Amino acid sequence: MLDMLFTGWGAFWMTLFMLVPFAAIFFYVVYRKSVTDSGPGTTPPATMSRIEGIWLAVVFVVFVGVNLGSLKYMPTIKAAHAATSNQPLHEVDVSATSWAFDISNRQIEAGSTVRFSGRSKDTMHGFAVYHPDGRMLFTMMLMPGLKNPTTLVHTFKEPGKYKVRCLEYCGIAHHAMQDELIIARNN
């Protein structure tokens, strides 16, 4: 369930989950109090404070729930999990220059856990990996001039061709800065 929520489309539905009830209540209140009956409200102050309390409590619960739920998906936590599990960690170094990637290993076995370490040699670049079905799995920001690489741990489950794209605008051939990872079937 949470695996579905913390995806691109999960974010989209989460946004609508916050927006739609708000918009519905907004248009109801505005319509009712400007068209149907614009007279002064008769709701007693005690009821108003109760509504206020409930509303803020709901917001608070969503706030805490989402951000606790997301902890598990934080890269640092993922990396810590990978380090404590017995699975071998495959190291892949990525070096970005306008407008190409240098990737130390483009052939990875399905099921293996990879730590990508990325650097940029000139300007800001991104390193985004797309699933063969077109959705983006993750993106990393590669900033030039840093001592340490940007890192991320990811486990590839399904075999296939995974597109790599730069997602930090880097000049006139930015869109052409692409590469590919081959995730081979595990035998």
Add this chain to the structure above:
Amino acid sequence: MTIATAIIQKTPIFGKMFAVDKSTGLEEINAWPALMIMASFVWLVVAGLFGFVMPATQIFDLNTDHFYTTLTLHGAALAFPFSFQLMMGVGLHRSGGCVGKGVTGWLPAMAFIAMNLGAALLTVGVLMGLKVSLVVMYPLPLVGAQMGVWSMNAVVVGFSGIYLVLACMILLYPILVIKMLFFGKKRPDLVLSERSLNDPGMLGMILSALTLLIAGTPLVIVGTTVMAALYGIIPMSMAAWATEPVVFQYAFFIFAHNLMEAMALMVMSAMYATLPLYLADGTRKLFSNKLANLALWILLLTSVTSFLHHFITLTPNQPAVLSYWGNIMSWGTGIGAAISIFTVLATIWQHGLRAEPGIMAALIGWVLYILDGASAVVTSNVAWSYQLHGTMWQSGHTMTVIVAMSIMWMGVLYHHYPVITGRKLDPVLGSWFVRLFTIGGIGAAVAMLAGGAAGMPRRFAAWNQEGWMFYGNLIVIFGLILGASFVVYMYNLMKSREISAPMGEMARA
């Protein structure tokens, strides 16, 4: 007659929309704000034209260079000389009338010149080849010059423009607001709608001006050092620290993020001031001033450090604990928003609403702003950031926040327009404006967020992959509707009619 009034009079087409009413003795409050607002609409037209060329280059498969040129020009024109300048104009008019002080002297003139000359120079720089996007993607300007993609001259011209725009936003405008609110003598003849500084309608102005000054200072220091080196005043080696990408990026986003928050504070404040004037029972008061102010303070305190969410995907170079801090602070702004949602709706519920186009524009602009807030906190989450950063989601967020705030100001302008020009706007055209931007604004926002959710990259000249063109087409359709709403708004300004009643009296009503 002031210089500002004279410039408006001499400007073709747009001058007619904002011709200042000289019969009321309020020219000192009206003239410079009117000129700034007029100029902002000129830039809106510029931004709109570039905004349509941008997707057209993709649909008709034109040279990708044109996409990146229009991308840079569209974003820059929309954010600074349109949106910020509109806010500056309406905001100064509000401040003047609330504290009874004129918008006169060299400060408004300098702010106006810095913003417009700066934006013009940046445009020239971009047309000379500097395609660096709205956020300059430092060190891209220098790297592009080294690679020979554009000339060093284009960098110097473009950076000079950006520097002037920043000088207006970080120094001149905030100082002008602070000067008006805290210094000088109140002139009873200039007081239109008196407010104390602790009024929610005024508090946001103060917090916002201070935020711009404080959050902008690191960027002023870094920017001044880089500019001095570019002009050869100091050797490049002395500017080495400031040209470090990490230094520039953080200084830039501490400001850029808080710029958006400052604009939000200012527009919420204007909303808190304007809404009570349109309550059906004539109460002229918010449901609770205390709650309104609390929301502003929460917004301020949580927003200052939430800029860290821009660098979540840089982990571990940005320590994970800072990323999580940025995450929590961003969601904290949501608590502020929740309180303002309650305040606004409770005010309408208890006192009824006179649903005139101006206040409806401000209110629905605010709905768009809340929609944007939801998309913003979602992408600021440490998990979602990895799936959304650098996608169309981010463009959707940026565009929506700018459009939402601009529409709120355009709604508030409805209230100020008769005072400035002695003319009134047509309510039928007004409600068409509201209808069209509601469909166009919400539609374009949702289409862009959906594109981002599907992995469609932003600032990317090849939408014809993975079926992203579908979202591109939706964005164009809703963008056209949004554009049409702005055309209707400006047509309304052009066709505004003289008010028969003496304006001096009405302005003070």
